[in-house]
Amino acid sequence: MAAIGKQDVEVSGLAPADPGIRIEGASGDHLVLDVENAARGVRVGDIVEFSPNYPAMLRLMTSEYVEKTVLP
Numbered sequence: 001m002a003a004i005g006k007q008d009v010e011v012s013g014l015a016p017a018d019p020g021i022r023i024e025g026a027s028g029d030h031l032v033l034d035v036e037n038a039a040r041g042v043r044v045g046d047i048v049e050f051s052p053n054y055p056a057m058l059r060l061m062t063s064e065y066v067e068k069t070v071l072p
Contacts, residue, residue: 005029008063013056017049027050029065 011026020037021045035042042048052060060066 002031010056013053
């Protein structure tokens with residue numbers, strides 16, 4: 001599970017960076033991920049990267065529940 005869900009992002013607009021990871025479903029505040037075929041072992045607390053499309057990014061950037069960080 002990942003601590004982001006339908007209230008934060010357009011789930012259908014997320015593509016896992018690792019092609020071995022699949023999004024199985026989502027609730028309001030969590031994603032259910034299948035990580036069995038991930039390129040590396042994924043454990044609790046690991047960071048899983050996604051590429052969002054425009055609608056997903058728009059919802060992420062306007063969600064008050066998503067922490068935003070400016071990179072140098």
